[in-house]
Amino acid sequence: MKMKRIALAAALAALCLCGCSSADAKKERTEITVLAAASLTESCEDIEKMYEAEHSGTDLVFSFGGSGALQIQIEEGAPADIFLSAGKKQMDALVDEKLVDSSSVNDLLENKVVLIVPEGSKAEVYSFEDVISDKVGVIALGEPSSVPVGQYSEEIFGYYGILDEVRAKASYGSDVKQVLSWVETGDADCGVVYSTDAQNGKNIRVAAEAPEESHSRIIYKAGIVASTAHEKEAEEFMKFLSSDECSDVFAGYGFSSVGGAG
Numbered sequence: 001m002k003m004k005r006i007a008l009a010a011a012l013a014a015l016c017l018c019g020c021s022s023a024d025a026k027k028e029r030t031e032i033t034v035l036a037a038a039s040l041t042e043s044c045e046d047i048e049k050m051y052e053a054e055h056s057g058t059d060l061v062f063s064f065g066g067s068g069a070l071q072i073q074i075e076e077g078a079p080a081d082i083f084l085s086a087g088k089k090q091m092d093a094l095v096d097e098k099l100v101d102s103s104s105v106n107d108l109l110e111n112k113v114v115l116i117v118p119e120g121s122k123a124e125v126y127s128f129e130d131v132i133s134d135k136v137g138v139i140a141l142g143e144p145s146s147v148p149v150g151q152y153s154e155e156i157f158g159y160y161g162i163l164d165e166v167r168a169k170a171s172y173g174s175d176v177k178q179v180l181s182w183v184e185t186g187d188a189d190c191g192v193v194y195s196t197d198a199q200n201g202k203n204i205r206v207a208a209e210a211p212e213e214s215h216s217r218i219i220y221k222a223g224i225v226a227s228t229a230h231e232k233e234a235e236e237f238m239k240f241l242s243s244d245e246c247s248d249v250f251a252g253y254g255f256s257s258v259g260g261a262g
Contacts, residue, residue, distance in 0.1 A: 028057065029056075029057055029058065029059045030057060030058050030059065030230050030233050031058075031059045031061055031230075032058055032059070032060050032061065032081045032082065032230055032233055032234060032237055033061045033063065033079055033080045033081050033082075034060060034061065034062050034063070034080075034081065034082045034083075034084060034237075035063050035065070035070040035073060035074065035078075035080045035082070035083050035084070036062055036063070036064050036070075036083075036084040037064070037065075037066075037067045037070070037084055037085055037086035037087075037148070037175075037176075037220065038064045038065055038066060038086075038175035038176050038177045039086055039111070039149070039176050039177075039193075039194050039196055039197055040064065040084055040086075040220070041064045041177065042200055042253055043196075043249055043250050043252075043253040043255065044062050044064075044084070045062070046249050047240075047241070047246055047249055048060045048062060050245070050246075050249070051237065051240055055236070058233055058236075058237070060237070063080075064175075064177075065174070065175055066142070066143070066146050066147040066148075066174055066175040066176075067085045067086045067087050067090040067146070067147065067148050068087075068090055068143075068145065068146025068147060068148075069146055069174065069175070070083065070085070070090070071083075071085070071090040071093060071094060071146075072146075074094055074099055074100070074225060075094070075097065075099060077227075080225045080227075080228075081224065081225055081228040081229075081230055081233075081234045082222065082223070082224055082225065082228075082234055082237065082238065083100060083222070083223050083224075083225055084108070084220065084221075084222050085148070085220065085221050085222075085223075086111070086148040086149070086176075086194075086218070086220055087148030087151065087221075088216075088219060088221060089148070089151070090148070091105060091221040091223055094223070094225075095223070098226060099225065099226055099227070100223040100224065100225055100226060101223065101224045101225075101226050102223075104223050104224035104235070104238065105221055105222070105223040106221065106222050106223070106238070106242065107219050107220075107221060107258040108219075108220045108221060108222045108241060108242070108257075108258060109219070109220040109250055109255040109256065109257065109258060110217070110218060110219055110220070110255065110256040110257070110258045111194045111195060111196055111218045111220065111254075111255060111256070112194065112195040112209060112210070112218065113149065113152050113153070113156065113192060113193070113194060113195070113209070113210040113215060113218065114192070114193060114194070114195045114198050114206045114207075114208065114209050114210065115127075115128050115131070115190060115191075115192055115206070115207045115208045115209075115210070116180075116183050116190065116191055116192075116193055116198050116201065116204045116205065116206055116207060117183065117189065117190045117204065117205055117207050118183055118184070118186045118189075118203060118204060118205075119203045119204055119205050121189065121190075121205070122135070123135040123136050123189050123190065125189070125190050125207045126207050126208065127207070127208045128156055128157065128160055128162075128208055128210065128214075129160050129162060130207070131157075131162075131166060131169070131190055132162050132165040132166065132169075135189070136169060136189045136190055137169065137189055138169060138170075138171050138182075138187070138188045138189050139166055139169045139170050139171070139188065139189065139190055139191065139192075140170075140171055140173060140178075140179045140182040140183055140187075140188035140190070140191030140192070141153045141154075141166075141170045141171070141172055141173070141179060141191065141192055142172065142173055142175065142176055142179055142192070143172040143173065143174060144172075146174075147173070147174070147175055147176065148218075149176045149179070149192060149193060149194060150172065150173075151216075152192075152210075152215045152216065152218060153192040155214065155215040155216060156192070156210045156214045156215050159211075159213070159214035159215070160214070171187075171188060176193050176194060176197055177197070179191045179192065179193050180193050180197050180198075180201050180204070183201075183204050184201055184202050184203050184204055190207065192210075194218070195209065195254055196253050196254040196255055199253065199254045200253065219258060220255075220258075222238060222241055224238060
């Protein structure tokens, strides 16, 4: 009986050690918080799985939204290690405020802007200029004060000289995914989104692609938040974002790679 008790005690001790070891291993994982533009959602979800499979000690936590809203979160002190912005304006503001390390900022990706309509739409929209016709009642756009695609949209309609007419029909979304959703559901007669979002959209048709000369170059920027407590791990992930492996993922979603520093 004594031997059985000793064996049982040993087994319980081993189980405790195993459990404690597992818990300790989980605690040892470094959590890296990445605030990323909404248009990067699908590609970054793939990258998260790929990176964590190769880096067992790192736990990537993504938060997606409009770049302007994410900028405000960083300005208000929200915990973050890396910022992936769809616009130069938002990243530059944080660099000027010394909230993002200027030496870490890189031009990561390039995108295009397109005009979309619901599939089977009878509005006869085939160009950006068509949106001011009487057949279009609601135009879905990103909020220009905080959503980069909204800023590009205003540049495009300004280029065509119809911005005032467009504003009169505009319904503004908090990020590009909301704009896409409104067109997918038919709540808007047309909308302006990135070509990558249109590529992954449902029940929509691309009516036109904005000419390069009609808007600023659409460059996504990546930078390390100055207050990060995990600088080494953040730098490692930034390097990974610029790797060929990641470039292939981004390309699969329609993004183009950009060389050079920000």
